[in-house]
Amino acid sequence: MPYSFTEIEKEKSWVIKFVFAFLLVFYFFAAQLLWVVTKLFFNDFYLPAKIPQLFSFRELIIVSIVALAVASLHWYYSTRNMIADLTGMLDARPPDLKDTYHKKLQNVVDEVSVATGGKNISCYVVPSSGMNAFAISDFEGNSVIGVTEGLLSRISRSQLEAVIGHEAAHIASGDSFSTTVICSLFGIYGALLEGINKITLRRSGDGSEERISVGARFGAYLLVVYMVLLVIKGANYLLNLFISRQREYRADAVAVRLTRDPLALSEALYLISRGWRGVGVIPGSLSPIFIMTPDTDGLEESEGVFSDLFSTHPPVKNRLKILLGMAHSDLGSLKSGIKERARTPVEEVPVAAGISSAAPVKDWLFYKDSSWQGPFAIEDLISSGLNPASWVSNINEGIIRQAAESSSLTDALKGRIPGPTKPENVCPKCDQPLSEVLYEGAPVMKCHYCGGIASGRDVAARVLAREDYSFHVETAVVAEALMKSHWAANPPNFFAVTDRLTCPVCKNKMDRGFFTYGLPIVIDRCVKCGNIWFDKGELEILQYLTEKNRGTSYYKRDVSKPLEK
Amino acid sequence: MVILFILFVILIVIALWLMGVYNGLVQLKMRVKNGWAQIDVQLKRRHDLIPNLVETAKGYMKFERETLENVIKARTQATQATTVKDKEGAENILTGALRSLFAVAEKYPDLKANQNMLALQEELTSTENKIAFARQYYNDEVTRYNTSVKSFPANTVAPMLGFAPEEFFELKDLAEKEPPKVSFT
Numbered sequence: 001m002p003y004s005f006t007e008i009e010k011e012k013s014w015v016i017k018f019v020f021a022f023l024l025v026f027y028f029f030a031a032q033l034l035w036v037v038t039k040l041f042f043n044d045f046y047l048p049a050k051i052p053q054l055f056s057f058r059e060l061i062i063v064s065i066v067a068l069a070v071a072s073l074h075w076y077y078s079t080r081n082m083i084a085d086l087t088g089m090l091d092a093r094p095p096d097l098k099d100t101y102h103k104k105l106q107n108v109v110d111e112v113s114v115a116t117g118g119k120n121i122s123c124y125v126v127p128s129s130g131m132n133a134f135a136i137s138d139f140e141g142n143s144v145i146g147v148t149e150g151l152l153s154r155i156s157r158s159q160l161e162a163v164i165g166h167e168a169a170h171i172a173s174g175d176s177f178s179t180t181v182i183c184s185l186f187g188i189y190g191a192l193l194e195g196i197n198k199i200t201l202r203r204s205g206d207g208s209e210e211r212i213s214v215g216a217r218f219g220a221y222l223l224v225v226y227m228v229l230l231v232i233k234g235a236n237y238l239l240n241l242f243i244s245r246q247r248e249y250r251a252d253a254v255a256v257r258l259t260r261d262p263l264a265l266s267e268a269l270y271l272i273s274r275g276w277r278g279v280g281v282i283p284g285s286l287s288p289i290f291i292m293t294p295d296t297d298g299l300e301e302s303e304g305v306f307s308d309l310f311s312t313h314p315p316v317k318n319r320l321k322i323l324l325g326m327a328h329s330d331l332g333s334l335k336s337g338i339k340e341r342a343r344t345p346v347e348e349v350p351v352a353a354g355i356s357s358a359a360p361v362k363d364w365l366f367y368k369d370s371s372w373q374g375p376f377a378i379e380d381l382i383s384s385g386l387n388p389a390s391w392v393s394n395i396n397e398g399i400i401r402q403a404a405e406s407s408s409l410t411d412a413l414k415g416r417i418p419g420p421t422k423p424e425n426v427c428p429k430c431d432q433p434l435s436e437v438l439y440e441g442a443p444v445m446k447c448h449y450c451g452g453i454a455s456g457r458d459v460a461a462r463v464l465a466r467e468d469y470s471f472h473v474e475t476a477v478v479a480e481a482l483m484k485s486h487w488a489a490n491p492p493n494f495f496a497v498t499d500r501l502t503c504p505v506c507k508n509k510m511d512r513g514f515f516t517y518g519l520p521i522v523i524d525r526c527v528k529c530g531n532i533w534f535d536k537g538e539l540e541i542l543q544y545l546t547e548k549n550r551g552t553s554y555y556k557r558d559v560s561k562p563l564e565k
Numbered sequence: 566m567v568i569l570f571i572l573f574v575i576l577i578v579i580a581l582w583l584m585g586v587y588n589g590l591v592q593l594k595m596r597v598k599n600g601w602a603q604i605d606v607q608l609k610r611r612h613d614l615i616p617n618l619v620e621t622a623k624g625y626m627k628f629e630r631e632t633l634e635n636v637i638k639a640r641t642q643a644t645q646a647t648t649v650k651d652k653e654g655a656e657n658i659l660t661g662a663l664r665s666l667f668a669v670a671e672k673y674p675d676l677k678a679n680q681n682m683l684a685l686q687e688e689l690t691s692t693e694n695k696i697a698f699a700r701q702y703y704n705d706e707v708t709r710y711n712t713s714v715k716s717f718p719a720n721t722v723a724p725m726l727g728f729a730p731e732e733f734f735e736l737k738d739l740a741e742k743e744p745p746k747v748s749f750t
């Protein structure tokens with residue numbers, strides 16, 4: 001890492017002083033302007049003959065004190081909980097370590113933390129199917145690297161290492177601290193402003209009478225807020241002048257030094273630039289913390305004095321040119337080198353039996369080659385050629401019997417080694433215990449009897465962001481037919497549902513409804529804990545339809561034929 | 566009298582300088598120690614993962630007894646090594662044994678698809694990366710420390726104060742990546 005601890009601390013205090021001074025000057029001029037305008041306004045009415053005295057020393061002092069107070073308040077409230085505020089806005093969450101994708105992210109972040117000499121870096125996941133990554137740090141030196149679900153599911157491990165290396169470089173150099181302060185001070189208000197813009201635009205487009213009267217009532221209030229936010233947004237633009245585009249090049253270089261793999265970083269940048277980078281409803285004013293601007297605007301990709309000044313990120317083609325130069329490669333071979341990710345058929349797998357702590361329980365003896373062997377774990381039995389007629393004995397029971405007589409071995413022989421079960425989680429349809437399995441890397445609960453799946457709300461969102469499964473041919477057929485018939489038929493009356501299911505987690509009665517209006521698959525949802533019940537195959541149909549909406553390359557072929565291996 | 570006074574001043578200056586050198590070297594040595602502690606933690610993690618890896622592989626690789634035993638043997642030796650140089654040698658032998666294990670595992674598609682094996686491989690990859698990064702960090706700190714021990718004027722007193730140059734830790738990568746095609750020109 002290029003910077004020493006003291007250098008970073010020095011730069012940190014410089015950033016704090018500079019930004020606060022900026023805030024102070026900004027509010028001083030704003031207050032002064034407001035004061036002069038007010039005076040002129042009243043003077044015009046009452047004392048038309050007298051030219052008002054615009055500046056006086058006493059007023060200047062008062063204005064300064066007001067500016068200082070406002071700036072301090074603004075600073076205090078915006079920077080109290082910077083990490084919590086920003087991650088909250090982005091809806092970022094700590095990783096679910098049972099999830100294989102999230103575990104991989106945690107590992108990679110731990111790795112770069114070691115590379116920085118043991119810096120305290122935690123990782124977060126943003127449940128968005130867009131592709132982006134960000135880094136933030138606070139005054140105490142706590143740092144967060146966040147990655148969207150979409151990025152996590154669509155890049156390889158080495159590409160992920162490169163992206164995380166880039167973010168770690170921002171943290172180590174102190175870049176992320178200054179961007180975090182600036183985004184906390186201004187970005188959040190910018191976000192508010194863009195939100196108001198969207199609402200008012202929608203209102204005027206809507207045109208219904210009720211909306212207009214509501215709009216009129218809030219109109220005046222909104223206008224004032226709008227003006228204030230506009231001014232703050234202007235300040236944000238001014239501060240962005242100091243966020244140099246150079247820092248992105250620098251972070252790219254550090255990432256390459258760490259991973260020794262410039263090609264992986266260029267591939268990752270290329271994939272991110274090609275994909276949708278949106279992060280939920282998050283606007284461009286938070287863009288400095290991201291690896292690539294969430295909003296695509298012409299400014300980022302253009303060159304020249306103006307865009308160099310106002311843009312926080314350099315054009316991706318310049319970044320790629322440098323990286324590809326290091327790798328002795330070029331854009332053409334980069335594009336042709338990016339292979340489509342290999343897909344695997346839909347298959348639930350048991351949760352891995354503990355990595356370092358609990359080894360699989362070995363309590364089965366197996367009569368094979370005329371002798372008793374073992375003890376084995378169930379997995380070992382299967383791999384050493386167990387069949388239903390084999391003689392086995394469980395150490396704990398001490399009886400000799402055939403494999404077919406044991407329910408757990410029968411399950412295992414049928415290829416369904418059950419994951420861990422909890423007696424309180426039972427299938428809402430058939431009362432069988434649900435077992436925890438990984439579905440496309442995400443932990444869900446499955447009924448091995450009816451094939452239904454219970455999944456948390458954000459777990460389902462994760463599955464829908466991932467693109468590693470190739471679907472059954474029937475899924476495509478059923479999904480297409482469903483979409484066609486849905487728009488023709490009358491919508492079902494969900495209020496008349498009489499057979500409400502019981503939530504397998506919290507035992508609340510579940511509500512039936514469409515997954516979303518765009519994806520009219522009927523599912524059951526628990527309003528209390530957010531758990532969703534998918535009947536057999538429904539999750540796969542949803543995955544198929546969301547991927548189709550995203551227009552992934554999987555659909556540029558004939559979906560009625562199975563994917564070739 | 567004047568000479569005595571001058572001698573006294575010179576002595577004090579020398580003492581102050583010695584203190585400065587000593588403190589500086591102690592700090593640098595602490596960083597080397599911290600760097601080594603990081604490596605040690607990761608090496609231990611590596612050793613912890615191997616029994617599970619061998620257990621998982623055993624069920625599939627019945628005819629590869631020798632390969633598996635080599636890994637176990639190399640692991641035992643690595644856990645017993647104490648000095649930096651001993652560890653370096655033992656860990657490199659272990660890396661070699663693991664490499665041949667993974668080479669053989671290529672022949673068993675069922676093993677490669679095994680969920681436990683995949684999870685273990687992810688953990689091992691992560692640990693290997695951490696070892697590589699910790700090693701980089703450690704070697705950087707050793708370079709910094711050694712440079713100040715060996716450079717004038719500290720080198721005249723460093724041996725007396727008990728500061729000897731530290732050894733680097735070199736380790737082969739488990740994944741035989743192609744040599745990185747990087748140039749910073």
Ligand SMILES: [Zn+2]
Nearest residue numbers: 427430447450
């Ligand atoms: Zn069921």
Ligand SMILES: [Zn+2]
Nearest residue numbers: 503506526529
């Ligand atoms: Zn519930």
